[in-house]
Amino acid sequence: MALPSWPAVNSRPQKSGFQIQKRFLDPIATDMEGGNTRERPRPGDNVGTVVQTISLTNAEHDVFVAWVRDTLNNGSGRFTAPVWLGSAYVTKTCKFAKGGKPSYVPTSSQRIAATMTLMVFDL
Numbered sequence: 001m002a003l004p005s006w007p008a009v010n011s012r013p014q015k016s017g018f019q020i021q022k023r024f025l026d027p028i029a030t031d032m033e034g035g036n037t038r039e040r041p042r043p044g045d046n047v048g049t050v051v052q053t054i055s056l057t058n059a060e061h062d063v064f065v066a067w068v069r070d071t072l073n074n075g076s077g078r079f080t081a082p083v084w085l086g087s088a089y090v091t092k093t094c095k096f097a098k099g100g101k102p103s104y105v106p107t108s109s110q111r112i113a114a115t116m117t118l119m120v121f122d123l
Contacts, residue, residue: 003093006081007067009060013052013084014113020086020123022049048123049097050083053115061104061112068102075101083120093121 030038056064068075075096082089096102100117107113 004067004071004077004079006079007063007071009064010054010056011082011089013054020048020050046122048120050118050120050123051100051115052084052118053113055107056112056114058110058112061114064102064114065104068096072096078121081118083118083123085123092123094118095121 028040030040032038071077072079078093078095080091081094083092083094095118097117097119100119102114102116105113105115
């Protein structure tokens with residue numbers, strides 16, 4: 001089954017609202033009897049976290065909200081999106097992080113800022 005793609009709206013994050021929080025998940029840590037801690041990766045740990053804010057027009061906002069609600073089942077599904085990695089956009093599989101679904105704040109009468117936390121696979 002093909003994943004839905006980012007809708008036909010702006011995908012460029014604002015510089016002030018963009019941050020790669022993690023490049024991968026934290027490793028599993030096991031405390032050993034000798035006092036040392038053993039850390040090891042798990043399969044599937046190549047999931048990073050990106051926080052971004054995108055400026056949308058009112059029309060783009062309406063399209064984006066409908067896409068999140070209808071196509072992603074209230075933001076619970078995976079999708080593909082162009083993700084800024086600091087030097088270029090790369091299309092990656094993403095999902096809204098738990099507690100990171102888009103929040104919307106009007107910035108003017110014609111623009112709305114959408115802030116979200118994305119889980120980005122194979123970051």
